[in-house]
Amino acid sequence: MELALLFALLPVAAFSGWWVARRQFASSDARENCANSEFSSDYFKGLNLLLNEQPDKAIDVFVNMLQVDNDTVETHLALGNLFRRQGEGERAIRIHQNLIARPTLSKKQRALALFELGQDYLRAGLLGRSESLFTELLEQGEYRAEALEKLLAIYTQERDWEKAIDVARRFEQVSGRHLNLSIAQFYCELADGFLAKAEYRPALKMCKRALAADKQCVRATLLKSKIERHGGDCKQAIKTLKHVEKQEVQYLPEIVEPLLECYHSLGKFEEAEQYLGYLSSEYGGITPLLGLAEILRHQGNEKEATDRIAASLRERPSVRGLDQLIELHLVNSQGVARDNLLILKELTRRLLEEKxxxxxxxxxxxxxxxxxxxxxxxxxxxxxxxxxxxxx
Ligand SMILES: [Zn+2]
Incomplete structure (x- = not known):
């Protein structure tokens, strides 16, 4: 791959080298011939190194062949970027560093070379070096939106959520683009961190900030309800969980388990039956129905639990529904029928385990x-x- 790439690039180098040489020695035919022959020897030297599978030495020859001036900066940048895209990080870094070391670069050219080198470092996982280059660009007022975007990627990788929020806000100002969905997630990450340390008050504060950034943030709602449950306020937790229905119905399966916990601890089984029944008939999905079946079983109403699951399975086949239905039938079965049900149960268990x-x-x-x-x-x-x- 790299061999093919360098072969493809050498004619570009050949042209540039020839063109530079021609400009410099245009006044004298004799000297032009001399320059061409120098270039030719470099070209063949590089080619020879390539054929001997010494691509690093070939790059040295190649870089020396191309003089860095206003005419060849673009070629150097293009070559460096090609290497980075090919996953040849070290080579891209060498080329961009070589470029930056030249004192003749204009302010704009230097800024672009810094930006490219920052991307090389980022790609190579050298986050600290990359961060300082993008920060330098920000201070210079060059490539501000791009530098902020890259810094955001760095802080996300480092899980430094406070810095991520800061650069995301600055990116919004500079670019006019909204990052409120991501910012809400960063606040949720901070809330998660506080929750893990059982620091509920700051965790709740972060959830509220997440919801202020994005009122549709389901994750913040789920976290908020978790904090409320930890604080023993199951009534409020139920209210919070029900809010997911107004945010994004695809996440409704996620609220069923915490809801059941809350209803159990409050002993409000009728209310649970009502709400889960409503969710199941309004939005379908097997999780609310299985939650309802659990409440019905808990109240000794196994017949209704079985009937409701069977009715649902006729409309919408579901492995989890079938697994639960077998479970319910196992309670009252004996002999061969029970053995057969156990075979089926093992099958659904395996299917669910793999999914x-x-x-x-x-x-x-x-x-x-x-x-x-x-x-x-x-x-x-x-x-x-x-x-x-x-x-x-
Ligand atoms: Zn994905």
């Missing part, structure tokens, strides 16, 4: 649990419960 019930809407990444930052495409809040036989 990945969450999927990223942007890149298709599948996950076992709900994650708010896609590890594959780095999108925020793009992973949702999947629909269909194996999912909802």
């Amino acid at each position: 990945l019930p969450y999927r990223c809407g942007s890149c298709g990444f599948k996950a076992k649990t709900l994650r708010w930052h896609c590890p594959s495409c780095k999108e925020w809040a793009s992973i949702r419960p999947i629909q269909g036989v194996i999912g909802e």
